[in-house]
Amino acid sequence: MTSDAVWQHWQLRHDPDGIAWLTLDCAGDGPNTLGRAVLEEFGQVLDALDAAPPRGLVLRSGKPAGFAAGADLREFDGYRDADEVASLIRHVHGLFARLEAAPWPVACVIHGHCLGGGLELALACHWRVAHDLPSTRLGFPEVRLGIYPGFGGTLRATRRLGGPAALGLMLTSRTLAARAASAAGLVDAVAGTHESPDWLARRAVLAGRRSRPGWLAHLSNSAAARAVIAPLIRRQTAQKVRADHYPAPFRLIEHWRLDGGDAARMLEGEAREVAGLLTGEVSRNLRRVYFATEQLKSLGRQNAAPVAHRLHVEGAGVMGGDIAAVAALAGLEVTLHDLDAARIDAALARARGLFARRLKTPAERLAAAGRLIADPAGDGVARADVLIEAVIEDAGVKRTLFAALEARLPAHALLATNTSALPLETLASALIDPGRLIGLHFFNPVPRMPLVEVVHGEASTPAAVARGCALAVQLGKYPLPCRSQPGFLVNRVLAPYLLAALRLLLAGTPAATLDAAAVGFGMPVGPIELADTVGLDVCRHVLVTLGPAEPAAAAALDARIAAGRLGRKSGQGFYVWKDGKVRRPAAATGTPAELAALADAMLAPLLDACERALADGVVASAEQLDAGVILGTGFAPFRGGPLRYRGLA
Known part of the structure; x- marks a missing residue:
């Protein structure tokens, strides 16, 4: 033997x-x-x-x-x-x-x-x-x-x-x-x-x-x-x-x-x-992306215990309701507050649909639904471990809300805002303890988008940022720590890309051709479809927040917004949408070389913005930036990230 x-x-x-x-x-x-x-x-x-x-x-x-x-x-x-x-x-x-x-x-x-x-x-x-x-x-x-x-x-x-x-x-x-x-x-x-x-x-x-x-x-x-x-x-x-x-x-x-x-x-x-x-190059790039995304996950794994058991969400719109649903799906007890009871009801209905798609048994679905609690009186604030604000994107409204909530929130609780572009310093001015405020910027649609920007302002404590990263991982997301600068990372680099596409659209290039050019480069969807998916009102707000929008682009968005054509959520934007799917009026045109040139023209501003964001210290490293842009915008993973694509990482 x-x-x-x-x-x-x-x-x-x-x-x-x-x-x-x-x-x-x-x-x-x-x-x-x-x-x-x-x-x-x-x-x-x-x-x-x-x-x-x-x-x-x-x-x-x-x-x-x-x-x-x-x-x-x-x-x-x-x-x-x-x-x-x-x-x-x-x-x-x-x-x-x-x-x-x-x-x-x-x-x-x-x-x-x-x-x-x-x-x-x-x-x-x-x-x-x-x-x-x-x-x-x-x-x-x-x-x-x-x-x-x-x-x-x-x-x-x-x-x-x-x-x-x-x-x-x-x-x-x-x-x-x-x-x-x-x-x-x-x-x-x-x-x-x-x-x-x-x-x-x-x-x-x-x-x-x-x-x-x-x-x-x-x-x-x-x-x-x-x-x-x-x-x-x-x-x-x-x-x-x-x-x-x-x-x-x-x-x-x-x-x-x-x-x-x-x-x-x-x-x-x-x-x-x-x-x-x-x-080969594709495998080398994909391995780099794998390690970069694993690095993001590791940022939220510092604590062995869950960072939160009870979550309170202020605002039951699409973003707030879906954040609440994802948190309940992840096992948290969630209270959802809104001044409009009908919005809470709509959010709960969407949540039930999510639970039906993601959970296998009726018992699991019933348990998840039981963890998501309608809270029209806002009683959940007093026992929350984390409070996430997801109300209208208006700094004055958010400051007023924070001032009212802070006194009711437990001393240990983390306070977070889902703002997509507003600087935290502007919002923290209403707080007695601004160190507990961070941004938790989720992306739409929340159940599908894997990234959460964990935004830290000048006053945010390292402990608060670490808890934000841990919560993102607890919810099954990748956390990306970002400095509080206009647009953070994803919207900062995405806005110039969308604006470049909008310029070309207004100059006469068909939307389907622009989208085909971007998909040919490796993007999951084209910029015009993406704008419709995000919402033209949201795109308009981000462009204003990041700087003065070009008059022609602003007018094109304003005309559609005024007509109620907000994109997928209203059934029509630049495209017509039916059952959540885009209906393109015509096929793409152009030779492969012409489509590649269009892709370069649209993506060059995004790549420039990535370089500037890294230089400005919005994120800690080139690896984190590349991972964040891939997860947040869908930038072609096989290219290794925007900085790798430009030969800078």
């Missing part, structure tokens, strides 16, 4: 029945990742097991957070030679093949995150047991990083799930809970909340269980099936992303079409294609 052994990242022990228990516990406090050192040690573990074969092997994690988060992304930026990367991938293929070919049964215990390379390692085992915990999630997130699974995942996932199902999982980057993963075929057994997954894995090893894919999965990987299905999947994917912007999804589909069903060709194609993608 092999003696117990300890490496830096792996621990191996044996029980009296001769079963080997191998625990992955990467040195340090972070999650398990499959970096070069971890994989080299894994080869040594396999050597030790081959030298003295156990009765069986159970592979598990020593980290409470999960099994493994995949490859070590920090190592990726060191690679520039695709041939070197391909060689490393082939080495990992060899390690996982050795595990899969082991003559003794191998089971794997999964809890928490099991993603990317971690899931590929699990798929190389003979039997997988997942613990049915809320935190257990399995999936392949690689396309978000500009690559696709490279440690044998395309072979083993398509073999187990069938080609279409496996590609669907990889192309969408969605993750599955334990029971959904079992239904899909990724895992073989699920341990209930009060069951021992180790015990189930031990039983599987003693019984010599080996998972076998079904015949339908095998049939879906046949040459005939691939020839029919791959073009369909490609067309569906092309409706969501462009191959020249995001090549990885299309390379994955083609890889399966050409090589699916042949194990050797799948592995070799994986090594070659993933290596080329990983060393």
Whole structure:
């Protein structure tokens, strides 16, 4: 029997029945990742097991957070030679093949995150047991990083799930809970909340269980099936992303079409294609965006405990009502106040729709609705941990409201405003303690937009800003600390972009052409559609706040606003909207070169504004600025952010 052994990242022990228990516990406090050192040690573990074969092997994690988060992304930026990367991938293929070919049964215990390379390692085992915990999630997130699974995942996932199902999982980057993963075929057994997954894995090893894919999965990987299905999947994917912007999804589909069903060709194609993608510009940019957004999240994770249990929202308009709904969805008790009871009722109705879309069971929806409390008398102020003001964008109205609320607010409570552009110093003048005031600028539509600008004025205390960041993370958002300057970051850089588009529109360029040019650059929607989505009244207010608007642009907005054409929310702005979707009157015109020139003309003011914002210290770093502009405006992620695009980061 092999003696117990300890490496830096792996621990191996044996029980009296001769079963080997191998625990992955990467040195340090972070999650398990499959970096070069971890994989080299894994080869040594396999050597030790081959030298003295156990009765069986159970592979598990020593980290409470999960099994493994995949490859070590920090190592990726060191690679520039695709041939070197391909060689490393082939080495990992060899390690996982050795595990899969082991003559003794191998089971794997999964809890928490099991993603990317971690899931590929699990798929190389003979039997997988997942613990049915809320935190257990399995999936392949690689396309978000500009690559696709490279440690044998395309072979083993398509073999187990069938080609279409496996590609669907990889192309969408969605993750599955334990029971959904079992239904899909990724895992073989699920341990209930009060069951021992180790015990189930031990039983599987003693019984010599080996998972076998079904015949339908095998049939879906046949040459005939691939020839029919791959073009369909490609067309569906092309409706969501462009191959020249995001090549990885299309390379994955083609890889399966050409090589699916042949194990050797799948592995070799994986090594070659993933290596080329990983060393390419798109993947480097997407990895930068990933690390920058994770940095924003880390700003709100300083406190282990939730920053708030009770939230009070002043103002039940679209923004205030949706902020309240998102907070209730996140588990907070929320009181919602407005002078107009009908606005509260409308906000509660929208919230019920959100709960119906986001929550699976009637009990969950009922609980969320119970946490969102209509508060026409404003009684929730006195017991709130955080108060968010979302009333009309008028400095005088806000100051009067703050003066009335401060005396009723608990001493520990955080006071926040959802202003989109007003300087905090202007609003804080009404407060006895201006240090507790910050901005929490959410974006419309609140349930979908991932960014919250956490605005700090001259008097805002660091503790208040830290609590604001923590609240944003508690609500499932990315916090971006910003200095209180007109427009903060997002509106400051977005306004010149919208103004440039409006100038071109007034000069005769069709709206559909302008929007097509921006989408061709990589923006999720064009500037004219975006203006309609934000609301033309809001756009007009931001332009006024940031400086004197050009007379022609102001007149164009004023005419539509006076006619009640506010954009999507009124059913008509620059476009006609029906059921929340835009109706364009004509198709875009122009050659690719002409559209690219239009995109450059519209985006140049945005890029200039980003440079000035960084120089003015609106945000702390180029990484935070790029992440904030991507999350707040949709700036093309594959370009790495506006400063990276300009070669300044």
